[in-house]
Amino acid sequence: EPEVTQTPSHQVTQMGQEVILRCVPISNHLYFYWYRQILGQKVEFLVSFYNNEISEKSEIFDDQFSVERPDGSNFTLKIRSTKLEDSAMYFCASSERSLGAYNEQFFGPGTRLTVL
Amino acid sequence: RKEVEQDPGPFNVPEGATVAFNCTYSNSASQSFFWYRQDCRKEPKLLMSVYSSGNEDGRFTAQLNRASQYISLLIRDSKLSDSATYLCVVNRNHQAGTALIFGKGTTLSVSS
Numbered sequence: 001e002p003e004v005t006q007t008p009s010h011q012v013t014q015m016g017q018e019v020i021l022r023c024v025p026i027s028n029h030l031y032f033y034w035y036r037q038i039l040g041q042k043v044e045f046l047v048s049f050y051n052n053e054i055s056e057k058s059e060i061f062d063d064q065f066s067v068e069r070p071d072g073s074n075f076t077l078k079i080r081s082t083k084l085e086d087s088a089m090y091f092c093a094s095s096e097r098s099l100g101a102y103n104e105q106f107f108g109p110g111t112r113l114t115v116l
Numbered sequence: 117r118k119e120v121e122q123d124p125g126p127f128n129v130p131e132g133a134t135v136a137f138n139c140t141y142s143n144s145a146s147q148s149f150f151w152y153r154q155d156c157r158k159e160p161k162l163l164m165s166v167y168s169s170g171n172e173d174g175r176f177t178a179q180l181n182r183a184s185q186y187i188s189l190l191i192r193d194s195k196l197s198d199s200a201t202y203l204c205v206v207n208r209n210h211q212a213g214t215a216l217i218f219g220k221g222t223t224l225s226v227s228s
Contacts, residue, residue, distance in 0.1 A: 030212070031212045031213040033215075033216075035216075041220070042203075042218045042219065042220040042221065043154075043160060043203070043216075043218040044218070045215035045216060045217070048213045048214065048215065050212075050213045055213040055214070056213065056214055056215055058215065089157070091159055091160070095212050095213075096212065097212045097213075104150070104162055104165065105162075105216055106162065107159040107160050107161070108159060109158065109159050110158075110159050
């Protein structure tokens with residue numbers, strides 16, 4: 001069964017450093033997403049991406065965040081200058097473009113980001 | 117008011133029990149509804165989509181009441197492996213590429 005993969009599984013960084021989280025979406029999917037989940041809290045939407053453009057972003061996704069699809073398979077989330085409050089599990093998800101159908105999003109296993 | 121609200125639980129039930137979870141959503145324009153399951157420190161996994169007429173998948177039954185903005189999930193004949201957090205999830209429209217809005221989840225613990 002095809003699945004979303006993410007690397008690394010755990011990233012530890014110092015406050016102020018830049019981090020790049022990587023994802024490989026399901027191969028025939030065209031929409032890509034990043035979500036985060038702070039420990040003990042709900043899953044929160046960050047951004048969606050389609051056709052090399054951001055489709056939608058939340059207020060969490062400020063100027064320190066950026067996304068990129070550098071090649072045909074990878075989808076990345078960059079945090080430019082990490083803060084302590086960026087510590088969270090970051091999930092990548094993908095979905096097919098399927099008009100009239102439910103927007104079923106499939107999640108990767110996540111990257112646990114710890115900012116010290 | 118929170119966009120998606122769920123009773124956090126925990127629900128502690130014996131094997132074989134029937135358990136029901138409820139969820140309410142605030143945006144009446146919401147179009148798509150889902151139940152996801154999340155095991156501890158793992159990713160959310162799609163359990164089932166929720167259709168207007170209600171739908172069933174084995175031991176799981178989902179219902180939607182648009183007038184009351186209410187979604188439910190019924191689990192029959194609970195198994196130990198059903199122990200997890202169940203996430204009520206809403207999408208504002210049918211289009212791909214839009215945000216999923218998650219509830220905080222309801223924790224289920226099934227014991228032998």
